[in-house]
Amino acid sequence: MKKFLAWFSLSILLAFSVYVSFVMAALPSTYNGISNIIVKNTIERTGAINAVTAIVFDFRGYDTLGESFVLFTAVSGSAVILRNYKKNSVTPLEKDLKNSQKNKSNLEIIKEIDKKRDSIIERDSIIVSTANLVLPISLSLGAYVILHGHLSPGGGFQGGVLIAGAVAIVFLAYGMDRVSKVFNAERIKVYESVGALSFLLLGTLGVVYGYNFFKNVIYNQGKPGMLYSSGTIFWMNFAVGYKVLAGIGFLLITMIGTLNAEEKE
Amino acid sequence: MNYVSSLPIIAIITPFIGAFLIGAISSNKKLLPAMKGIAIVSSLVSLVSLLFLTKPILLEGKVATYWLGNWMPQEQMAIGIGLEVDSFGLFTGLIITFSSFLSSIYSVTYMKEDNALDKYYTLFLLLLGSMIGFVLTGDLFNMYVMLEIMTFAAISLTAFRNNIYKSLEAGFKYIVIGSLGSTLILLGTVLIYAQTATLNMAQISALIHNNYTPVTILALAFMMAGYGVKAFLVPCHTWPPDAHMSAPSSVSMLLSGVMSKTGIYGFVRLLYMIFFSVGMAKMELLIILWGTLTMIVGASMAIIQTDFKRLLAFSSVSQIGYIIVAFGVGLSSKSSIGVLGTLGGLYHMINHASFKCLLFMCAGAVLHATGTTDITKLGGLSKKMPYTTILFLIAAFSISGLPPFNGFVSKWMIYQATYEAGYAPVTIIALIVSVFTLAYMMKLAQSVFFGELPKKLEEVKEVPLTMSITMGVFALACLVEGLFPKIISKYLLEPAAYSIYNLHNYIDVMFTKGFAEKMFKNKIPIPNMTYEMAGYWRPEAWFVLFIVILIGFIIGVGISLNFVKKNNIDTTCNFGDKYGVFTGGEKEEFAPIAGGDLFWGLRHNLKGYFGFLEKAHSGVVNDYVTWVISCTAVLSIYLFAVL
Amino acid sequence: METLKSLFYILIFPGLLFSICFGLILSGIDRKMVARMQRRIGPPIMQPFYDILKLAGKENLIPRVAAKKTFILAPLIGLISVITISLFIPFYGIYFFSGQFGDIIVILYLLTIPAVALIIGGAASGSPYASIGISREMVTMLSYEVPLVIIVLAVGAKAGIAISGNVTFSLKVIEDYQKLYGVNLANLATLPAALAFLFVIPAEVGTVPFDVAEAETEICEGPLVEYSGFYLGIYKLTQAVKMFIMGNLFVSLFLGGINFGNTILNVLFNILLIILVIVVSVSFVRSVVGRIRIEQTLKFFWTIPTVLAVISLILAYI
């Protein structure tokens, strides 16, 4: 019965979708709808030369706001799901916070980590040296992508994810201990909120200047095609990049944290 | 008009700002009271800013628009995202903000014992903001984004108490089915974009008005199935019982009482606005059949449940069936019947929000006081929690439609609408399902609040004041909505129903005047909001009648009893065999009938039917996915065959 | 003057006083008839009055585990709401409150309140017997509600389509229809519905074949097991008034529209008809049949009366 239902409905859907594909292929290009006007307006009214970024951060900036909220929600949700539920007690994240707040200089911490690494875990040297090589590249590439969001493909989200990949690289090369030493999960979570708030505040600039919410008020600063141009889009790229790198980084740290807990058991 | 038009964005953004503020100060645990304050204040601010909108929109019938980023339409094309608040959106928004505000107060004490409260309030505010954003937006893709925030926040809150196995399982089922629904909605949006090359709802509805191509028909099928998942229509109703029973009650009241309304909102926008299908008999039939099926399955499943909150969740499914049936009748080509159906549906929306929130709050109060919602372990709580019992009874009577409470009025309108539209079997089923509703509510009352108090529950105390006050507000709402249907209808429902039918104005306000007429070539008639009740019902008069007779009876009895004997009720004496319950020789603690046994006979007599239903709700995720997909397939077959 | 008139309607006729007295008399007639059919002399017709008065004078026991306020209030609410129904059903040609009331759906729902009051009261007593009684009461309600709903809709459809071209729920319209086209009982389309309604009356009132919820021998009167004294009396009173209400509802639905041109004559004739209906549907059945089990009740109501009512509904549309 269930098998029949599954095959029946899948074949029905396949048949209809193939039929609709043929119909869709014959439709006129969607470029003649709203996109045409958007592209026409891109340079004069936003100052960006990348139409996609102009749409993401200006024409449909509100959607992007929602998108970053989705990410924020998912990160908070993962944190909620992966926490240890206790009635009125400390979460593991708080324990991390306490550990990291012990008064030690950075040098000492690094020395300790080095000791630990040498003593406990023997890491694969290929992975370690590759990571040492890749880490700075990925970080600077991420920064580049965030900076040039309005000029070339990419933007805050992509760059943020690239930077957040650093967590994964550190974990692969040096293990969980190093990750928890280097990154302060709780503070990163706070940074995510700060990033989202600054994104919102940039949106609110429009209201401050007497326009509507999300109005690109300073779009005419700088020459289109230069690094500092396109008004709030430039800054929003920053805010979103910051928010995403914090959010994804936090997500990775939490998930890696659970892996570690299982190993210990 | 300027301050009016920026109010919607304030209502949407305030909860989000509150959420991020809480996130920013979350590292300091001493600031927990501040977080609670932020949660309450932001929900209050969005409630107030929507209340400011009632005068121009609900009373004067205007439509507020707000173009984000000042991207006004150019060359009749909506290049930006526009918020558009008409009476229907505002109506739903008011339900959402009102319930959320009360829920935020309720959670202060209810969630006191849990950890990670900063994330609870963050997610709570994200849920609230996304619900308002969903209702007030005028952009199809933006609706999808808001829907996703809503789904994720709801999932995270469902799994909030992750020490219990069921919340994790429920969360997983919710995310699989819920994101499948969202995916279907996005798929529909993409297909519509491919056809019309725009994302603005007003423009889409102008472009594809009665102009069905295969692409839009498939899009309609996908979106109907998607919103069916969001509004718990059978067979896409499998996630709410799991999710609502495992979420904290302050959240499950929002999931069940309010979030289902957003699904219905999407459904109505889809049917009445984007695909203008008023007057299409085939569509009407489909929606009514779907609603009827939902009604029956929800009620039948509810009657065999043994968990307080799971029963309530299935009851929600059944009540949503009523609303969908009403909106199905609203598509009728006869305008007077259609208006009655739409009004009934809107009325039932607001009623369902009030009594279902109250019921879930009662369940939360029971859980807070006793630590369980399993009705086989509960009993006799009315002695320990008299206030909660009274409120529960009010809600139970409301949901089963006993006069003079609110459920009666809306159900009555739905009966009349379906019956006059010529769907007599649907009316009969609706009336019988109403008796089923009464049956499972009585089951709850008997097994949780009445009956014998188990030994373990001797120490139970009444819930704290903040919880009981919020519950009392909802109970009051139930009574007021029941006693003054004329006022509610005139100031809330009729503007909302009018705006649902007033497609022209919706499009014209978004673009330029006359745009809709140019696109449609003919004017769509807007039905009169007058309707005639087939009978007559004045609840306030009945209430007065009841009081008069009560007084008359008491006086009469008092006089006559003086002739016979002084009648003294001996309530002080609480010991002695005389005051024990007759148990036929059994010891009292072995005698009680647990809630699970109450309808054992009925279940046994109809074991074929109930057994089939139980087997169908197998708890395997794959089966549930299969159901949703088959529902989509059936819908697309029907729509392709009909349109 | 209007207020006085309303007060008269509410308190004297057909409200509080009349419905209680007439209900008790009906119950007395019923007992007398059953006795005569069983070749007994039977109690005097006024016996129910004496019973109620006796119960009113007795001591009230409230069990230790009971929820006291609910236990006390439930019977009162049931009785009062059943009395309010009497104002919603027209006597021949008399519409209380100038015909504003009289909606069948309202009456259907108000009729459930006494049953709910019985259930809540029984639940509040905390007795296991009451729990079983509640379950049975609920299932009985589920059984008879199905045909009752269809009957009412069938009659509404028949009358409404003939009068205004649209279905109606108003008892006034149904009465007007019967004035024009003759009584519904003589109408082929609504005759099956009338027969089904005769089956529903004993179940609604709670007399013998369908009184399994209050079976004395098995579950000690079910929900009433812990009730004593005055409050038990109120329940008995409720049952008696319900008998009057159901009889009057039958008369309005199926025997309405007869007019002698004289108010007092009309009322008397109406009263006579009510007595007749109750004798036919309650007393005859009660003296002939034994009590049936709960699943038999369910099966019975979901087959014969439902089929009859559905036939009537279909005929009404043709």
Add this chain to the structure above:
Amino acid sequence: MLINYIGAFIVMILGLYIMMSKKNLIKIVIGMSLVDSGLNLLLVSVGFRPGGTAPIFITDLKPGAFFVDPVPQALTLTSIVIGACVSALALSLIIKIQEKYGTIDADKVRRLRG
């Protein structure tokens, strides 16, 4: 872009098939990602014009060059992020389910039923 449309729909239906038939919860999540990928592919293909270039006003734009539709690309970005979030949440839930139930078999993770 017929082949793209059909391909996208087939990817989606394969994803649905996995969601319906595979009992491993992680495989179900893979199915969800597959549906998302198919959807993204469809979304991008909707905006494609044969011969079009990326919608960026670079200085050395060839004469006569025209852009593809940028709006679906922007929507795809949103959709990708949302898909990633779905996976993240679902996988977190699976981690916890494994802790509580000791299994990730859909046939055994069914204590809520009936």
